[in-house]
Amino acid sequence: MNAAQTGPGTGRGAPLISRSGADLRYSSYDVLVIGGGIAGLTAAVGAAHRWHVGLITKGDLDETATFLAQGGIAAAIGDYDSPELHLKDTLEAGVGLCDDDAVRVLVEEGPARVQELEAMGTKFDRRDGKLILASEGAHSVPRVVRAGGDATGSVVASALAQAIYSGTRVELHENEFVIDLLVDAGRCVGALSLDRDGELTVTLARAVVLACGGAGQVFAHTTNPLVATGDGQAMAYRAGAVMRDMEFMQFHPTAFYGTENPTLLLTEALRGEGAYLRDDAGGRFMVGSHPRAELAPRDVVVRHIKRVFDRDGTDHVWLDARHLECGFLRERFPTVFNGLKARGYDLCTQLIPIAPASHYFIGGALTDTWGRTTIPGLYACGETASTGIHGANRLASNSLLEGLVFGDRTVRELNRYLSVSDPAVRKVKLDLADEPRKGNDPAVVAEKRAALALLMSDLCGIVRDRDGLQKAADEIEAMKASLAAPGLDVAELELFNLLTVAEHMVASAVMREESRGVHLRSDFPERDDEDWRRHVLLELDADTGEQKVYTIPVGQRGSAAREGS
Ligand SMILES: Cc1cc2nc3c(=O)[nH]c(=O)nc-3n(C[C@H](O)[C@H](O)[C@H](O)COP(=O)(O)OP(=O)(O)OC[C@H]3O[C@@H](n4cnc5c(N)ncnc54)[C@H](O)[C@@H]3O)c2cc1C
Known part of the structure; x- marks a missing residue:
C-alpha cells in the first residue's frame, strides 16, 4: 500500500511517488x-x-x-x-x-x-x-x-x-x-x-x-x-x-452487412426519407407487420429482421433506396453514399445488404x-x-x-x-502492486477479445434464452480464469473491461424473465407488465466482494441510491 501526498496543482506536476523504477505523475483539478x-x-x-x-x-x-x-x-x-x-x-x-x-x-x-x-x-x-x-x-x-x-x-x-x-x-x-x-x-x-x-x-x-x-x-x-x-x-x-x-443493448436494424469492425451504419433517416427493407424475394416484410412499416421502433424492426433470418435461413436482408432520386441521395447522405461507394456499392442503383449490429448501450x-x-x-x-x-x-x-x-x-x-x-x-491512498504485472501474451488477448464478441453475439445477442445465457456465463468465467491479471497494457485492460460488462449483461439478462424492448427471450417471449415493470440493478457488495443482482420497480432508484451529495 503506497500513501501518496500531493498539494493542489495546476496540471501535470513533479513525480508523485516512485514505484519499481516507474515514477507516478500527478495532476490536480x-x-x-x-x-x-x-x-x-x-x-x-x-x-x-x-x-x-x-x-x-x-x-x-x-x-x-x-x-x-x-x-x-x-x-x-x-x-x-x-x-x-x-x-x-x-x-x-x-x-x-x-x-x-x-x-x-x-x-x-x-x-x-x-x-x-x-x-x-x-x-x-x-x-x-x-x-x-x-x-x-x-x-x-x-x-x-x-x-x-x-x-x-x-x-x-x-x-x-x-x-x-x-x-x-x-x-x-x-x-x-x-x-x-x-x-x-x-x-x-x-x-x-x-x-x-x-x-x-x-x-x-x-x-x-x-x-x-x-x-x-x-x-x-x-x-x-x-x-x-x-x-x-x-x-x-x-x-x-x-x-x-x-x-x-440496442441493435440497430440497418448496419452494412460484413465483417468490418466497426461496420458502416446506414442511418435510420434513409428509411425516414422513404427507403424500404426487402427480403431475398424482394418482399417488403415490414409492411403489414407494423402500422409504421419500415419506421416502426428499432426493437420491432430488429425482431422482424430476425424472423426473416429464421424463415429464409439467411443472415442479411436488403435496404432499397433505388426509387429515390440519386442526386438527392448523394447530397442528403454523403457519409453513407461515399461509405458504400468505398465498399463497392451504389446506393442509387443497388440493393444494400444489411444486418442488425450492436449500437447503443x-x-x-x-x-x-x-x-x-x-x-x-x-x-x-x-x-x-x-x-x-x-x-x-x-x-x-x-x-x-x-x-x-x-x-x-x-x-x-x-x-x-x-x-x-x-x-x-x-x-x-493507492493500492498498487509493487512490481508491474507481467500480464498476458498480446496474441492471446486479441484471440480472447474476438472469442468473447462471437460468444456474446451468439448467446446474448438479439435473442436469448436461459440455457444459452448460462453457457455464456460459464464461458466468460472460464475465459477470466484462463487469463493472468492484466499488465499495464491498454488492450489487456480493455479485455478485462469487456469481460466485466459482458458478465453484467448476461447476469441481468438471466434475471429478466420476459421479452421487452431490445431484450428478447425465446423462453419468455411475452412482455410481462405484472411482474416486470422493474429495473435490474447490479452492484459490488462492499462486504463480500460479490456481485449483487436485484430488481426494483420502475420509478424507484433503489435503497442503495444516494439522494444528494
Ligand atoms: C455510427 C453511429 C451513429 C449514431 N447516430 C446517432 C444519431 O444520429 N443520433 C443520436 O442521437 N445518436 C446516435 N448514435 C449514438 C450516439 O452517437 C452516442 O450514444 C453518443 O454519441 C455517446 O456520446 P458519449 O459522449 O456518451 O460517448 P462517446 O461519444 O462514445 O465518447 C466516449 C469518450 O470516452 C472516452 N473513453 C472511453 N473509455 C475511456 C477510458 N478508459 N479512458 C479515457 N477515456 C475513455 C473515449 O476516448 C471517448 O472520448 C450513433 C452511434 C453510432 C456508433
Missing part, C-alpha cells in the same frame, strides 16, 4: 472529465466557466461514437411538435420502462440546448432559413435536426472541440487510458490512468464526470468505434456504483436527473449513464440530445456541489 464525446465535451466546456477542468480521452478527440453519429438530434422545435409529444413518443418507444421525470427533463430542456449548440457555431442544415427536421422511426412528427446531411456527429463534435481549443480552462489529455477511479472514504477523488508513453498518472479532483460512452465492442458486429469497450461501466462498477438495466451507472451516481463526487452522463430516458428501447436520435441535456445538468449540479464540498483533495 477541480473537475476531471473522462471522455470527449458529446456528453464529456458538454460537461467540460460548461464546467470550465467556473472551474479548472481536466479532460482525458483514451484516443484522439475524434475517436468517439459522437463523431460517427449520422442521423441527428431529436428536439421538439417544429411547428407541429411539442415537448409533450416528444415525451409521448419516447415513453412509447421505451416500452414501459422509462423514468418519466428524466424523459420530461430531456424533452423540455432539449430545444434550448440545441439552440445553444447552434449559437456555439454548429451549422445545422436549414432550408429557406428554417431548420430542416428529419423523420425517423417511432417519432410521430419530423423532429430530428441534422448537420452536413448525415454528418451530424462530426459537425457537432467539431464545434464543441473548437470551444475546448479556444481558450477555455480545460486541459486536454488525449490518448490517455483511465484504468480506474480513485475512491477515498466513500467519495470519488480522481482517477488512475496510463498515458501514451506507458506512464501511470494519478489525477486528483474534487469531482469526476464519467462520460466514456458505450460498449458495442462486446459484440462481433457493431457500429461502435473501437474505443467503445465499456470502460466507464466497468470502472464505475469496480468503484462501487450501482448499475442499472445492463441487459439492454442502454445500461449504465445509475444516475438521477442531475448526473449524480450513487458515489458522492462521481457523476455520469451520456451513454455511460443510466438516466432512465431510454427505458427498454431508445428512441432514435435521443442519445445526442441526452449528452447535451444531462451534460449540462451535470455542470449545474457540479456548480452547487463544488461550492459546498471540501476544497481540493490533498491525499489519496
Whole structure:
C-alpha cells in the first residue's frame, strides 16, 4: 500500500511517488472529465466557466461514437411538435420502462440546448432559413435536426472541440487510458490512468464526470468505434456504483452487412426519407407487420429482421433506396453514399445488404436527473449513464440530445456541489502492486477479445434464452480464469473491461424473465407488465466482494441510491 501526498496543482506536476523504477505523475483539478464525446465535451466546456477542468480521452478527440453519429438530434422545435409529444413518443418507444421525470427533463430542456449548440457555431442544415427536421422511426412528427446531411456527429463534435481549443480552462489529455477511479472514504477523488508513453498518472479532483460512452465492442458486429469497450461501466462498477438495466443493448436494424469492425451504419433517416427493407424475394416484410412499416421502433424492426433470418435461413436482408432520386441521395447522405461507394456499392442503383449490429448501450451507472451516481463526487452522463430516458428501447436520435441535456445538468449540479464540498483533495491512498504485472501474451488477448464478441453475439445477442445465457456465463468465467491479471497494457485492460460488462449483461439478462424492448427471450417471449415493470440493478457488495443482482420497480432508484451529495 503506497500513501501518496500531493498539494493542489495546476496540471501535470513533479513525480508523485516512485514505484519499481516507474515514477507516478500527478495532476490536480477541480473537475476531471473522462471522455470527449458529446456528453464529456458538454460537461467540460460548461464546467470550465467556473472551474479548472481536466479532460482525458483514451484516443484522439475524434475517436468517439459522437463523431460517427449520422442521423441527428431529436428536439421538439417544429411547428407541429411539442415537448409533450416528444415525451409521448419516447415513453412509447421505451416500452414501459422509462423514468418519466428524466424523459420530461430531456424533452423540455432539449430545444434550448440545441439552440445553444447552434449559437456555439454548429451549422445545422436549414432550408429557406428554417431548420430542416428529419423523420425517423417511432417519432410521430419530423423532429430530428441534422448537420452536413448525415454528418451530424462530426459537425457537432467539431464545434464543441473548437470551444475546448479556444481558450477555455480545460486541459486536454488525449490518448490517455483511465484504468480506474480513485475512491477515498466513500467519495470519488480522481482517477488512475496510463498515458501514451506507458506512464501511470494519478489525477486528483474534487469531482469526476464519467462520460466514456458505450460498449458495442462486446459484440462481433457493431457500429461502435473501437474505443467503445465499456470502460466507464466497468470502472464505475469496480468503484462501487450501482448499475442499472445492463441487459439492454440496442441493435440497430440497418448496419452494412460484413465483417468490418466497426461496420458502416446506414442511418435510420434513409428509411425516414422513404427507403424500404426487402427480403431475398424482394418482399417488403415490414409492411403489414407494423402500422409504421419500415419506421416502426428499432426493437420491432430488429425482431422482424430476425424472423426473416429464421424463415429464409439467411443472415442479411436488403435496404432499397433505388426509387429515390440519386442526386438527392448523394447530397442528403454523403457519409453513407461515399461509405458504400468505398465498399463497392451504389446506393442509387443497388440493393444494400444489411444486418442488425450492436449500437447503443442502454445500461449504465445509475444516475438521477442531475448526473449524480450513487458515489458522492462521481457523476455520469451520456451513454455511460443510466438516466432512465431510454427505458427498454431508445428512441432514435435521443442519445445526442441526452449528452447535451444531462451534460449540462451535470455542470449545474457540479456548480452547487463544488461550492459546498471540501476544497481540493490533498491525499489519496493507492493500492498498487509493487512490481508491474507481467500480464498476458498480446496474441492471446486479441484471440480472447474476438472469442468473447462471437460468444456474446451468439448467446446474448438479439435473442436469448436461459440455457444459452448460462453457457455464456460459464464461458466468460472460464475465459477470466484462463487469463493472468492484466499488465499495464491498454488492450489487456480493455479485455478485462469487456469481460466485466459482458458478465453484467448476461447476469441481468438471466434475471429478466420476459421479452421487452431490445431484450428478447425465446423462453419468455411475452412482455410481462405484472411482474416486470422493474429495473435490474447490479452492484459490488462492499462486504463480500460479490456481485449483487436485484430488481426494483420502475420509478424507484433503489435503497442503495444516494439522494444528494
Ligand atoms: C455510427 C453511429 C451513429 C449514431 N447516430 C446517432 C444519431 O444520429 N443520433 C443520436 O442521437 N445518436 C446516435 N448514435 C449514438 C450516439 O452517437 C452516442 O450514444 C453518443 O454519441 C455517446 O456520446 P458519449 O459522449 O456518451 O460517448 P462517446 O461519444 O462514445 O465518447 C466516449 C469518450 O470516452 C472516452 N473513453 C472511453 N473509455 C475511456 C477510458 N478508459 N479512458 C479515457 N477515456 C475513455 C473515449 O476516448 C471517448 O472520448 C450513433 C452511434 C453510432 C456508433
